[in-house]
Every structure is written in C-alpha cells, then in structure tokens.
Amino acid sequence: MLNTSEVANADNTDVRDLMATIGKKARAAARVLAIAPTSQKNKGLEAMAAAVRAATPDILKANAVDLETMKANGQLASFIDRGTLNEERIEAIACALEDIAKLDDPVGSTIAEWKRPNGLDISRVRTPLGVIGVIYESRPNVTADAGALCLKAGNAVVLRGGSDTINSNLAIYKALQAGLADAGLPVDAIQIVPVKDRAAVGEMLKGLDGNLDVIIPRGGKSLVARVQDEARVPVFAHLEGLVHIFIDKKADLDKAIDIVVNSKMRRTGICGAAETLLVDEAVAATILPPILAALQEKRCQIRGDEEVMMLCPTASEATEDDWSTEYLDAIISVKIVGGLEEAIEHIGTYGSNHTDCIITEDQIAARKFFAQVDSAIVLHNASTQFADGGEFGMGAEIGIATGRMHARGPVGVEQLTSFKYVVRGNGQTRP
Amino acid sequence: MLNTSEVANADNTDVRDLMATIGKKARAAARVLAIAPTSQKNKGLEAMAAAVRAATPDILKANAVDLETMKANGQLASFIDRGTLNEERIEAIACALEDIAKLDDPVGSTIAEWKRPNGLDISRVRTPLGVIGVIYESRPNVTADAGALCLKAGNAVVLRGGSDTINSNLAIYKALQAGLADAGLPVDAIQIVPVKDRAAVGEMLKGLDGNLDVIIPRGGKSLVARVQDEARVPVFAHLEGLVHIFIDKKADLDKAIDIVVNSKMRRTGICGAAETLLVDEAVAATILPPILAALQEKRCQIRGDEEVMMLCPTASEATEDDWSTEYLDAIISVKIVGGLEEAIEHIGTYGSNHTDCIITEDQIAARKFFAQVDSAIVLHNASTQFADGGEFGMGAEIGIATGRMHARGPVGVEQLTSFKYVVRGNGQTRP
Incomplete structure (x- = not known):
C-alpha cells in the first residue's frame, strides 16, 4: 500500500x-x-x-x-x-x-x-x-x-x-x-x-x-x-429520516405520551428521532395538551399549525418548510389532521420513506397505516427510536436504507x- | 393517451x-x-x-x-x-x-x-x-x-x-x-x-x-x-448465457450423455442452452467419444482443443474466441481440463454468471462447484435447460438476471x- x-x-x-x-x-x-x-x-x-x-x-x-x-x-x-x-x-x-x-x-x-x-x-x-x-x-x-x-x-x-x-x-x-x-x-x-x-x-x-x-x-x-x-x-443509504408519529383517534393517552417523548427526545440527533407529530382532530383537544406539556418539560420546542397554537400558546407557528425539515434537534412540528387518510397523505407528501409510527388501539387503523405508508420501517405503538439494526436483533448495522432495491431498513x-x-x-x- | x-x-x-x-x-x-x-x-x-x-x-x-x-x-x-x-x-x-x-x-x-x-x-x-x-x-x-x-x-x-x-x-x-x-x-x-x-x-x-x-x-x-x-x-438482465457443463472424473456416463445432449440440443436458441463442455482429463478418453457421438448424431458441430480433436477427428479446432462465444446454435466448444479446479477457473474466466452445471457422483466435488462457481444458477446432474422460472415453479418469469443486486436467476x-x-x-x- x-x-x-x-x-x-x-x-x-x-x-x-x-x-x-x-x-x-x-x-x-x-x-x-x-x-x-x-x-x-x-x-x-x-x-x-x-x-x-x-x-x-x-x-x-x-x-x-x-x-x-x-x-x-x-x-x-x-x-x-x-x-x-x-x-x-x-x-x-x-x-x-x-x-x-x-x-x-x-x-x-x-x-x-x-x-x-x-x-x-x-x-x-x-x-x-x-x-x-x-x-x-x-x-x-x-x-x-x-x-x-x-x-x-x-x-x-x-x-x-x-x-x-x-x-x-x-x-x-x-x-x-x-x-x-x-x-x-x-x-x-x-x-x-x-x-x-x-x-x-x-x-x-x-x-x-x-x-x-x-x-x-x-x-x-x-x-x-x-x-x-x-x-x-x-x-x-437514506438521505434523511423525516420521521412521523400519527396519533389516531383511538390512541391510548399514556402510551402516546411515552412514545412521543421517547421518539423525539431520547436522542434528537439520530435518524430514527421523530420530527413531525400528526394528531387526529377528534382527540386533539384532549390528547395534545398533555403531550405537548411533556415535550416542553424536556425542553422541546413546538412548531404548530394554527389549531395547535390555540391549544398550546407557547408554540411557535410552523411554516410550510417545517413539514419537510429534519431538525435533528429538540424541535418538533405538530399538525392536526382530519383523520388517518390525511395523515397517510401527509406522510406520503413530506416523508422520507424511513420510519413512521401510528399510535392507536384500533387494529384496523394500524393495518391500514402499515399497508399504505411506504416506509422502510412502519411501527405501531412503539418508539421510532427502535429504528436500528441492533434493536431489530441484527447485531450490527452499517446504516439504514430507504430505497426499495435489495436492502431496505437496517x-x-x-x-x-x-x-x-x-x-x-x-x-x-x-x- | x-x-x-x-x-x-x-x-x-x-x-x-x-x-x-x-x-x-x-x-x-x-x-x-x-x-x-x-x-x-x-x-x-x-x-x-x-x-x-x-x-x-x-x-x-x-x-x-x-x-x-x-x-x-x-x-x-x-x-x-x-x-x-x-x-x-x-x-x-x-x-x-x-x-x-x-x-x-x-x-x-x-x-x-x-x-x-x-x-x-x-x-x-x-x-x-x-x-x-x-x-x-x-x-x-x-x-x-x-x-x-x-x-x-x-x-x-x-x-x-x-x-x-x-x-x-x-x-x-x-x-x-x-x-x-x-x-x-x-x-x-x-x-x-x-x-x-x-x-x-x-x-x-x-x-x-x-x-x-x-x-x-x-x-x-x-x-x-x-x-x-x-x-x-x-x-x-443477463447479457448472455455462456453456460458450461463440467464432466467430473466421477461422472456417470449415461447421465452425462443425456444431460449434455439435452442441455445443448433441446433448444439451442435459449439462454440456458449449454455452450461449452469441460471434461476432466482422467475420464476424457472413455467418456468423451460417446458423448460427442451422441451430439453429432443430433447434428451438433464440435469445436475442440487439440486433445479433443484427437479423440474426435471430425471436430474442428476451437480458437480462443470460442471459449467466450454464446453460439445459440447447434455448436459446442469442448475442452479437456486438469480437474475440478481448472474447470472452476475456466468458468470464472469465460462464464457469464448465468447457469453452470457439474456432472458427478462425488458429492464433495459438487459442493465445491456450488460454492466456487459464481453463477445465478448452479446445477448438479441436471440439464442446464431447467434454467427457467416456469421450471423452477415460479409460474412465469420476466427474464433471468445475472447481477448480484436484488433479483438473481429467474x-x-x-x-x-x-x-x-x-x-x-x-x-x-x-x-
């Protein structure tokens, strides 16, 4: 040599x-x-x-x-x-x-x-x-x-x-x-x-x-x-991990708080860290305030749409850019959506095919999310920070791929x- | 439209x-x-x-x-x-x-x-x-x-x-x-x-x-x-099917005749048709004449190295080009090799990573061939014309791939x- x-x-x-x-x-x-x-x-x-x-x-x-x-x-x-x-x-x-x-x-x-x-x-x-x-x-x-x-x-x-x-x-x-x-x-x-x-x-x-x-x-x-x-x-390879969590109208509040806080704040700089939170409008008023409070307690900045700002006055306004930004930092963008379909549509538009999660007690909603979200990893009621070869039991990973050819995921x-x-x-x- | x-x-x-x-x-x-x-x-x-x-x-x-x-x-x-x-x-x-x-x-x-x-x-x-x-x-x-x-x-x-x-x-x-x-x-x-x-x-x-x-x-x-x-x-895709059959020193003569004739002559224009026959020198004198006679009976042209021409005077001389030619026709190139290692070496040099076959009763030789021949399909004691999605039980195929990414074989x-x-x-x- x-x-x-x-x-x-x-x-x-x-x-x-x-x-x-x-x-x-x-x-x-x-x-x-x-x-x-x-x-x-x-x-x-x-x-x-x-x-x-x-x-x-x-x-x-x-x-x-x-x-x-x-x-x-x-x-x-x-x-x-x-x-x-x-x-x-x-x-x-x-x-x-x-x-x-x-x-x-x-x-x-x-x-x-x-x-x-x-x-x-x-x-x-x-x-x-x-x-x-x-x-x-x-x-x-x-x-x-x-x-x-x-x-x-x-x-x-x-x-x-x-x-x-x-x-x-x-x-x-x-x-x-x-x-x-x-x-x-x-x-x-x-x-x-x-x-x-x-x-x-x-x-x-x-x-x-x-x-x-x-x-x-x-x-x-x-x-x-x-x-x-x-x-x-x-x-x-993956270009970025624009990871979403969708809180369905049949979500369990305690699970939602734990999973959102862990997905966002355990480590903010890794590709499996959550970046955008989508919430069904049917439960936003009840479920979102305690979740956002828990995030803020961990010093996470909230950027929300108009309705989110009404529920959380300390949030700042999300711009169009926020929906396609991988913060890799203690910031989360939050949007209230009309339901599962709109959440899937949002993820299809802004997502990076890396990792996305649904929180719900409704198995049919979870199955629909699994089928229609085209990401390497789709999760139900678990933290997005599990997007990792070691956590999958693969022992070690050389990276995470988001393409559809040959290798995908860890x-x-x-x-x-x-x-x-x-x-x-x-x-x-x-x- | x-x-x-x-x-x-x-x-x-x-x-x-x-x-x-x-x-x-x-x-x-x-x-x-x-x-x-x-x-x-x-x-x-x-x-x-x-x-x-x-x-x-x-x-x-x-x-x-x-x-x-x-x-x-x-x-x-x-x-x-x-x-x-x-x-x-x-x-x-x-x-x-x-x-x-x-x-x-x-x-x-x-x-x-x-x-x-x-x-x-x-x-x-x-x-x-x-x-x-x-x-x-x-x-x-x-x-x-x-x-x-x-x-x-x-x-x-x-x-x-x-x-x-x-x-x-x-x-x-x-x-x-x-x-x-x-x-x-x-x-x-x-x-x-x-x-x-x-x-x-x-x-x-x-x-x-x-x-x-x-x-x-x-x-x-x-x-x-x-x-x-x-x-x-x-x-x-596959660029070509430069398909080899190697007749090991422990080959069964009847199987060898059937497989070689079928591999070459069943249909000469398909990518799984055999193009080159390699024969262990230890059995060439006994096993090659009846095989070449069976091929000639089916009107297959033989192109051989010097030793092959001695065993089969009606063969024509193979040039260096013959070892890398996919005839897709009733022509076969035939070479006598020193043994399994030389056969594997020849296939590595001239092959197209498509389909290659060993004829032998020796399981250890077959295993070595399987491990060391880098082709999408490796066969033991079976016709190379089985290189086909339908024959594999896949129902239908859109083609055969020889790359190593994502799809390989049918x-x-x-x-x-x-x-x-x-x-x-x-x-x-x-x-």
Missing part, C-alpha cells in the same frame, strides 16, 4: 491509477473471501480486535494529530467530538469486532428450499455481494465496524473515511490488516483509500471499472446526496449478501 | 414531455396498485384475458400491418416468426394472463418474523417495487406477459416494445386497458410508449425523473448491452417486489 505522504499530493492521474489498483485488488480478495470458512473469518475478526487493543497507544497518537488539525481548522465541537478517540472508545471498537465475530455467518445459509415434481431439489443460498465501498465522515470507529461487517458477509471492502481523521483511520486500519494476516485472509479484503484527494471519491462513484458492486455512504445529508446523485453503482450482515440458486438432480433432462 | 399517428414524427422535446407524463402517471397508478386487493388484481387479469380473446380479429389485423412492414424492410425469417401472431398464439397470450391470475400474490406476504426480548413483534413483509420499465424487441406476447407479471406484484409498468410490432403491441395493449378498466384498476397501471422514436428509450434509461425504479430489457445482446451501459436506474413475480419492516408494539420506548 502507498503510504499517505507518498500520495498526499497525488495528481488526478495518480489517483485514478491508485483507485483502479485498489479495485482490482479488492475483486481478487473478494474471490478468496467468498469461500473462506466461517471459522477463518471469525479468527480474523478476533485477531483484529486483539490488534486494535494492542495498538491503542499508536491509535491515540494518530488521533492526537487529527484533533490538532481539526482544532486548527476551527471545526465545531460536536464534529471534533465524533472524531475523538480515547481508551474507552478504542476498547468499544475492539468489542464491536468481537461482537461481529459472534454473529451468524449468512454466507451459505439456505433462504428457501423446495422440490419439483420431476425430483429436482432447488434451494436459494446466500452468497456474498462482492466488493462494497464505504464512504464516511470523520468517525474513526466506522473504519473497523464497516470493515468487519463486510468481511463477515464475505465481501471485500474499500473504505474512504473523512480526511479530518485520516491518521486515526490509517492507524486502526493497520491493526485490521494485522488481524487479516494473522488469520491467513487476504490483506486486500479491507483496503482504505490512503489519500485525502476528493477525486478518489469520484472514482469510487464511477465504480472502479466494475470492481465496486455497491456504495454505502455514512455521514451528513450533503455527502449522501452527492453519492446518490453521482454514483453509477447501487447505493444503500443494513446488517444479511443485507450485505446476494444469493444463488442451487439445483440438485439425478440425471433429469427437460422434456 | 396520444395515438401513434399524432406523435410518430414527434421531435425530441415532445418525446421528453410525453415520457415525463408517462412517468408521472405510472407513479400515481403505482400508489393505487400497491394497495389493490388480490381479488381486484386477479379480476383485472381475467378481464384482460377475455378482452384479448375478444380482440383477436383486431390484433390479427394490426399484426398483418406489422408483418408487411417487416417483410418490406427485408427482416430475417426468424425475426418475422417471432413477431407473427395467429389465433393459437393469441389464445396462448390469454391463457398466460389467466395463469398469472392463479399465482399467489406476493404483496403483503411475510418473509420473516421474530419477537424481541422487549416484546416487539418485527416482521419483514413484501411490498411492490414501484414502477418497472420493460424494453423489449419484436415479440408482441411480451406486452401482455410483462404487463401482467408487473401488475400481479402491485407494480405499474411502462412498456417499450420493438417498433417493428408497434401495431400488434398497441392492439394487445388496448385489450389490457379494457381489462384494467373492467376491474376498476387505474388504466395507467400498464402504459405503452406509443412512439417509434428511439429517444423514448433514452428517456427511460434516465429514469423518467425518478419515476422509474427498475428497467428490464428483453431482447438481443446489443439491446441488453445498451441498457446496462446507459441506464441510471437498476437493471435486471425473475418471477416475487422478485418484482421489495419489502418493509412492520413493527408491532404495546407502548415500548427505547431505554
């Missing part, structure tokens, strides 16, 4: 060549990984965890360099916090690697199986996807998490982390490579783009001459938007696979 | 507007279709079959116009045959519609279901994909088949048939529309591009302003190659769906 300083000032031709080489090596590694036994992959993951722990001093040293640069560049405190490592966070990275080792290996598992009248046995069996590209912003832990999840599913991965934490990423990456070597796995199974040059991202979006099968962006809206607009290969190790048909016969020919 | 003569000489701006309108209408229809009950969709399919039967004279009249144009343009006899309709073929179209009505409706079916320790019930439920574009060459039956399969899976479809059979397509399409109207389904659920202008295809490849979710090309290699190269939306009604996660709670909040 080229080292950072060698290529830090690489021109575009160099970057193109570098990326083409990375693509070729990834494809070759993917072929080997596709048939690597589970035990070998797990051995690699455990060795990676041990190597990360052993490299803690080096990783901290590299991180210190990144932190200094970020501070010198005047980055926001929250941005710097996401890029900061300490012993505890490095230990968490190592534990995450061990947790991924413990997940079931999806490769080779049978999804479906049936027998034909002519005696043919047909089964659909999981296979790796191939080579996955992950483009992420300054969170060094993604280097290990994404690398390990792809590896577990038998895929090679090309990582392109935010340039602000390039030294931390490279230090973690070095430990991952040591783990791969330890287990006799191809070291090119996990590669990291060693240059800051943004042209490297452009090459990934073009698909590395057919050597990249899917791209997963992890970061803010502008990164995801660029990837979705420009990628010539499939993308697993993208865990299973969603990083494809399948093939295996047909077993005994000499059958087709009439 | 515009009628053909109105837009036959449309300029590019008109085509762009026309296609944008088609896309918008398709998306609106898809929203209605997504929640249409199974009974209504089936009623539509049955009404479509009845309308096709009733329109037989009109369809034949329209087809006569197309046939005349094709003859005047000097098209090949095989091309004209594919575009020819008669009463029997129209009856087959009607029957196919009825068969699709009988298929299980995938929409709403549960793929997986589990319970979390906190009591949440999570299920993964099939949903329609959205809007599907089908671009096909002069086979009028595809108008009905593709339209009906997409409808059954709750998708809207935009059909773009070969201009040589545009009158036949429009006549069949008129019957489909009548069926949709009969069942109270949106008539825009199935739309056909009413212009010959190739710019219409370009607009589809660009995705109709986000209103097209996937494109399925059905036709020759140049059509598929153009779609794969230029499409900005996902494509379900694309039936189930593969034309996506899914969503449905989460049922009882007031759960996330700690």
Whole structure:
C-alpha cells in the first residue's frame, strides 16, 4: 500500500491509477473471501480486535494529530467530538469486532428450499455481494465496524473515511490488516483509500471499472446526496429520516405520551428521532395538551399549525418548510389532521420513506397505516427510536436504507449478501 | 393517451414531455396498485384475458400491418416468426394472463418474523417495487406477459416494445386497458410508449425523473448491452448465457450423455442452452467419444482443443474466441481440463454468471462447484435447460438476471417486489 505522504499530493492521474489498483485488488480478495470458512473469518475478526487493543497507544497518537488539525481548522465541537478517540472508545471498537465475530455467518445459509415434481431439489443460498465501498465522515470507529461487517458477509471492502481523521483511520486500519494476516485472509479484503484527494471519491462513484458492486455512504445529508446523485453503482443509504408519529383517534393517552417523548427526545440527533407529530382532530383537544406539556418539560420546542397554537400558546407557528425539515434537534412540528387518510397523505407528501409510527388501539387503523405508508420501517405503538439494526436483533448495522432495491431498513450482515440458486438432480433432462 | 399517428414524427422535446407524463402517471397508478386487493388484481387479469380473446380479429389485423412492414424492410425469417401472431398464439397470450391470475400474490406476504426480548413483534413483509420499465424487441406476447407479471406484484409498468410490432403491441395493449378498466384498476397501471422514436428509450434509461425504479430489457445482446451501459436506474438482465457443463472424473456416463445432449440440443436458441463442455482429463478418453457421438448424431458441430480433436477427428479446432462465444446454435466448444479446479477457473474466466452445471457422483466435488462457481444458477446432474422460472415453479418469469443486486436467476413475480419492516408494539420506548 502507498503510504499517505507518498500520495498526499497525488495528481488526478495518480489517483485514478491508485483507485483502479485498489479495485482490482479488492475483486481478487473478494474471490478468496467468498469461500473462506466461517471459522477463518471469525479468527480474523478476533485477531483484529486483539490488534486494535494492542495498538491503542499508536491509535491515540494518530488521533492526537487529527484533533490538532481539526482544532486548527476551527471545526465545531460536536464534529471534533465524533472524531475523538480515547481508551474507552478504542476498547468499544475492539468489542464491536468481537461482537461481529459472534454473529451468524449468512454466507451459505439456505433462504428457501423446495422440490419439483420431476425430483429436482432447488434451494436459494446466500452468497456474498462482492466488493462494497464505504464512504464516511470523520468517525474513526466506522473504519473497523464497516470493515468487519463486510468481511463477515464475505465481501471485500474499500473504505474512504473523512480526511479530518485520516491518521486515526490509517492507524486502526493497520491493526485490521494485522488481524487479516494473522488469520491467513487476504490483506486486500479491507483496503482504505490512503489519500485525502476528493477525486478518489469520484472514482469510487464511477465504480472502479466494475470492481465496486455497491456504495454505502455514512455521514451528513450533503455527502449522501452527492453519492446518490453521482454514483453509477447501487447505493444503500437514506438521505434523511423525516420521521412521523400519527396519533389516531383511538390512541391510548399514556402510551402516546411515552412514545412521543421517547421518539423525539431520547436522542434528537439520530435518524430514527421523530420530527413531525400528526394528531387526529377528534382527540386533539384532549390528547395534545398533555403531550405537548411533556415535550416542553424536556425542553422541546413546538412548531404548530394554527389549531395547535390555540391549544398550546407557547408554540411557535410552523411554516410550510417545517413539514419537510429534519431538525435533528429538540424541535418538533405538530399538525392536526382530519383523520388517518390525511395523515397517510401527509406522510406520503413530506416523508422520507424511513420510519413512521401510528399510535392507536384500533387494529384496523394500524393495518391500514402499515399497508399504505411506504416506509422502510412502519411501527405501531412503539418508539421510532427502535429504528436500528441492533434493536431489530441484527447485531450490527452499517446504516439504514430507504430505497426499495435489495436492502431496505437496517443494513446488517444479511443485507450485505446476494444469493444463488442451487439445483440438485439425478440425471433429469427437460422434456 | 396520444395515438401513434399524432406523435410518430414527434421531435425530441415532445418525446421528453410525453415520457415525463408517462412517468408521472405510472407513479400515481403505482400508489393505487400497491394497495389493490388480490381479488381486484386477479379480476383485472381475467378481464384482460377475455378482452384479448375478444380482440383477436383486431390484433390479427394490426399484426398483418406489422408483418408487411417487416417483410418490406427485408427482416430475417426468424425475426418475422417471432413477431407473427395467429389465433393459437393469441389464445396462448390469454391463457398466460389467466395463469398469472392463479399465482399467489406476493404483496403483503411475510418473509420473516421474530419477537424481541422487549416484546416487539418485527416482521419483514413484501411490498411492490414501484414502477418497472420493460424494453423489449419484436415479440408482441411480451406486452401482455410483462404487463401482467408487473401488475400481479402491485407494480405499474411502462412498456417499450420493438417498433417493428408497434401495431400488434398497441392492439394487445388496448385489450389490457379494457381489462384494467373492467376491474376498476387505474388504466395507467400498464402504459405503452406509443412512439417509434428511439429517444423514448433514452428517456427511460434516465429514469423518467425518478419515476422509474427498475428497467428490464428483453431482447438481443446489443439491446441488453445498451441498457446496462446507459441506464441510471437498476437493471435486471443477463447479457448472455455462456453456460458450461463440467464432466467430473466421477461422472456417470449415461447421465452425462443425456444431460449434455439435452442441455445443448433441446433448444439451442435459449439462454440456458449449454455452450461449452469441460471434461476432466482422467475420464476424457472413455467418456468423451460417446458423448460427442451422441451430439453429432443430433447434428451438433464440435469445436475442440487439440486433445479433443484427437479423440474426435471430425471436430474442428476451437480458437480462443470460442471459449467466450454464446453460439445459440447447434455448436459446442469442448475442452479437456486438469480437474475440478481448472474447470472452476475456466468458468470464472469465460462464464457469464448465468447457469453452470457439474456432472458427478462425488458429492464433495459438487459442493465445491456450488460454492466456487459464481453463477445465478448452479446445477448438479441436471440439464442446464431447467434454467427457467416456469421450471423452477415460479409460474412465469420476466427474464433471468445475472447481477448480484436484488433479483438473481429467474425473475418471477416475487422478485418484482421489495419489502418493509412492520413493527408491532404495546407502548415500548427505547431505554
């Protein structure tokens, strides 16, 4: 691998060549990984965890360099916090690697199986996807998490982390490579783009001459938007989580208060956090005041339509923009609607196909909501903050997808696979 | 809908507007279709079959116009045959519609279901994909088949048939529309591009302003190659079926003869027809002569490497090109290999990830072949001509895909769906 300083000032031709080489090596590694036994992959993951722990001093040293640069560049405190490592966070990275080792290996598992009248046995069996590209912003832990999840599913991965934490990423990456070597796995199974040059991202979006099968962006809206607009290969992503809760006329008040407050306020910065509350006009006068009071008690700002402002004089007025704004903050937009149909219509117009929830004791209303709201995750009487691979029992996720192709919802190790048909016969020919 | 003569000489701006309108209408229809009950969709399919039967004279009249144009343009006899309709073929179209009505409706079916320790019930439920574009060459039956399969899976479809059979397509399409109207389904659920202008295809490849979710090309290699190269939306397709059979050293001779002859000669023009035969050197001298004799008896031409020519003096010499040629004809290329590993290597180098077969009595060899050959369909001791949705028990297929994203192998009604996660709670909040 080229080292950072060698290529830090690489021109575009160099970057193109570098990326083409990375693509070729990834494809070759993917072929080997596709048939690597589970035990070998797990051995690699455990060795990676041990190597990360052993490299803690080096990783901290590299991180210190990144932190200094970020501070010198005047980055926001929250941005710097996401890029900061300490012993505890490095230990968490190592534990995450061990947790991924413990997940079931999806490769080779049978999804479906049936027998034909002519005696043919047909089964659909999981296979790796191939080579996955992950483009992420300054969170060094993604280097290990994404690398390990792809590896577990038998895929090679090309990582392109935010340039602000390039030294931390490279230090973690070095430990991952040591783990791969330890287990006799191809070291090119996990590669990291060693240059800051943004042209490297452009090459990934073009698909590395057919050597990249899917791209997963992890970061803010502008990164995801660029990837979705420009990628010539499939993308697993969500642009935003414009999450709605609809309180039906048959909602239970206590459940409604708990779920709304948790959905909005548990953590406001995650994609599963609620952004808009819709309430059936039939119960607004009784159910909305205690809910809004509970939100305000948690210091949540309310932006409401005219009727909401009448019920809650401390609310400010919602503009048209509010219905399509993902606040990721302690703000909620609230609208009173004529009923279930209008709520579904509102979600269809302003939603982002991510996660939406209905609160009701009426099973028929819940079924209608499930059928007609076209989102990756639809919930009934549960917090929208459950929109998470770990909470779904998938063990770990590389992100949440809102597209309808291949992966949808939390993208865990299973969603990083494809399948093939295996047909077993005994000499059958087709009439 | 515009009628053909109105837009036959449309300029590019008109085509762009026309296609944008088609896309918008398709998306609106898809929203209605997504929640249409199974009974209504089936009623539509049955009404479509009845309308096709009733329109037989009109369809034949329209087809006569197309046939005349094709003859005047000097098209090949095989091309004209594919575009020819008669009463029997129209009856087959009607029957196919009825068969699709009988298929299980995938929409709403549960793929997986589990319970979390906190009591949440999570299920993964099939949903329609959205809007599907089908671009096909002069086979009028595809108008009905593709339209009906997409409808059954709750998708809207935009059909773009070969201009040589545009009158036949429009006549069949008129019957489909009548069926949709009969069942109270949106008539825009199935739309056909009413212009010959190739710019219409370009607009589809660009995705109709986000209103097209996937494109399925059905036709020759140049059509598929153009779609794969230029499409900005996902494509379900195979470029070619470079199908291999490997005869392992533990193959049963009788099975080998039957399977090879059937795989190659039952129908030579389909994508599941075998193109290359690989034989383990350990058994070549004993097993190959009777197999090649059986093929020659069926008038199959043999192209072999040097060793094959020694065993079969009437064979001609295979060039490097032969290993990557899909003959779609009564020709087979034959190569003697050092063993299973070399066969897998050859398939990896020259194959098209479509369908490949091993003939052996050795289960370990079969398992290795299954694991290491990266094709949509891998077979053991069965004819490669089984590579077909109908033979797989899927009822009908819209094509076979060789990509690793979303659909792979035969694309039936189930593969034309996506899914969503449905989460049922009882007031759960996330700690």
